[in-house]
Amino acid sequence: MQRSAPRLSRILACAAVPVMLVAVGCSSGSDSGDGGSGSGDKAGSSASATPKATQSTKSVEPAKFAELPQVCSSLSAKTIESLVPKAKNKKGTETPSSDAGSRGGCSWNGLEDKGTKGSQYRWLDVSFYRYESDATLGSGQERAADNYAKELAKVQATEGAKKLRTAPASGVGDQADTVTYELRKANEDFRYASVVARTGNVVVLLSYNGAGYEGADAPSEKSIRDGAVNAAKEAVAAVAAANK
Incomplete structure (x- = not known):
């Protein structure tokens, strides 16, 4: 044991x-x-x-356009002569920009004296905004579409606007709307037409307005609207031409 x-x-x-x-x-x-x-x-x-x-490393669709056109050359001399017959500066007045590759603007205005029939005033301006693709913000096209909606809303909220109407502008870029309205300024009735358009990653804003002075009738809504739409088509085409 x-x-x-x-x-x-x-x-x-x-x-x-x-x-x-x-x-x-x-x-x-x-x-x-x-x-x-x-x-x-x-x-x-x-x-x-x-x-x-x-x-x-999320990939996004590349931005369609890398360049903007020369803003004051985006509309032809013929178009300027037609819409603003007596423009003070036929070459346009360029809006200062800190980044011409992403945004720019140009305007024309003039007063046409028609003698006993009074005078006709016209104003035309165009602006371009280009958006780059960004992995965190989305593609240039998506960003442009978002800002297109914002710019359209701004025009539709114009203070003092009367008889405001919005309608699609066919044949202008990937999407476009025309906003027409009347505005009383300096005791005169002005008629406006603003076109908000998007082509790829670029938003184009074009505004055209006019008034009759010294007893002259205000321009018709149709003439202002058609003039704005035709000019917007030309501005959109200028974007494509600048990127060939």
């Missing part, structure tokens, strides 16, 4: 070893269930990192 005690101790000690190994094995198995062993953790980290990498 005395000899069996040490032997029994050795048996118990050896029996305890598998229990420890099983415990370690269970711990390892449990880790595996939560993401695996060391190699499993790397795989899990790699898998979780993949969406972040994809997000950071």
Whole structure:
């Protein structure tokens, strides 16, 4: 019996070893269930990192147009002569811009004296806004579409506008609307037509208005609207021509 005690101790000690190994094995198995062993953790980290990498390198549609036209040359001399017969500066007055590659504007105005029939005043201006594609903001086309809607809303909210109407302008870029209205200024009735158009990643804003002075009748809504739409078509075509 005395000899069996040490032997029994050795048996118990050896029996305890598998229990420890099983415990370690269970711990390892449990880790595996939560993401695996060391190699499993790397795989899990790699898998979780993949969406972040994809997000950071998200691709967007390239901007369609990289250039804007020379703003004051976007409308032909013939168009200016037709819409603003006695323009003070036939070459137009360019609006200062800190980034001519992204935005620009030009305007023309003049007063035509018709003798006993009074005088006719006309104002025409055109502006261009170009948007680059950006992974966080969207494609140039999407950004232009968003700003197209904002610019249209601004025109529709013109303070003091009467008889305001909005209608699609067919054949002008990818999308376009014409807003016509009347406005009383300096005791004269002015008729306005504003065209908001988008071609690719460029928004074109064109405004044309006129009034009759010294007893002359105000220009008709149709003449102002048609003049604005035709000029807008020309401005949109100038964008495409500048990027050939």
